[in-house]
Amino acid sequence: MLPFIRSDLAQFTAYKPHPSSDTADAVTTQFDRLDTNESPYDLPPELKEKLAWTYQQVIETNRYPDGGHETLKEVIAEYVNESAALSSSSVTAANISVGNGSDELIRSLLIATCLGGEGSILVANPTFSMYGILAKTLGIPVVEVGRSEINFEIDLPAAQSAIAQTQNPPIRVVFVVHPNSPTANCLTASELDWLRSLSAEILVVIDEAYFEFSQTTLVEELLQRPNWIILRTFSKAFRLAALRVGYCVAHPEAIAILEKVRLPYNLPSFSIAAALVALQNRQLLLASISQTLTEREKLIQALSQYPALQVTASAANFIYLRVAPNSSIPQNTALQNLHQKLRQSGTLVRLLPQGLRITIGTHEENARTLNRLQAAVTNLPF
């Protein structure tokens, strides 16, 4: 360990970026990449041409990008209102901050709330791993509670007692995902009531990365709640994962703080242009969602035929697959085998301690993956 590096970083495990590789084996197959919840559809060629034109004719690469994001924020505010069926003056540019992916906004939120020993965060596992990972890089303590194994609801008594008992530093931020990754369920009525009951000294971050698939949002309620923040991203339904654009919706005072914390030129000019083009063409881009939802239901239907597998309902563009308890082989071994067999036969999926998360791909990718899963289930000892 280098002597000048913080000692807590020695034990730290970084996020494993895509494409995942567990072994030193050469990648011999063209994988179906169903492990990172991206859209399987690239931008349509006409939009790429538009962007190429903007790059050639408008963007001056020798100049810094627009550091204020005013136009982008206005167009995002318009989309947010539309997406929640609100009047055009409900959410304005003053309610929006834009990040280099929502990952950047998560880090800014942590800096603004918990850094310097001021707070801990609460997460309910399994959930999106970056909240905990980013907190640890900043030396922020992470308090973890579990979820119901049946409907994946947060263990609310455990969460409540964690808040009551955690001191030095107290819990300042609760992160929830709506719908959750990897379990694909939306917040339940009890979870929502619990979030509403939290003290105004606790920031509630509601991550709606998969909103376009769930069509369920808390934007309207957020307008009445200054301690709530909603995160969204262009990396999923808007097909811009490569260009790293995320945004958040919050009370103007919270936005002003986030704007203080962010780097002045956090978004490249090309990414700003791409997000604008995506929003201007949202009808075209979001039209593919119905296909994804149809494919998702077909996959769930097909997988529920296998007694060895447990598949649950999904409100997102991925499904969560577990293996049924079985006396001959431990569940995590069965999952690792399944993950490995899928990988060897050409599909990458996300392996989690208690399940597999499988992104809904194109019709062809899903059909191939289903065949591979069928072969794996038939050949594995369950």
Ligand SMILES: Cc1ncc(COP(=O)(O)O)c(C=O)c1O
């Ligand atoms: C719940 C959730 N939030 C945020 C992100 C990150 O999004 P971005 O690409 O905007 O950083 C992801 C990506 O998988 C996610 O699943």
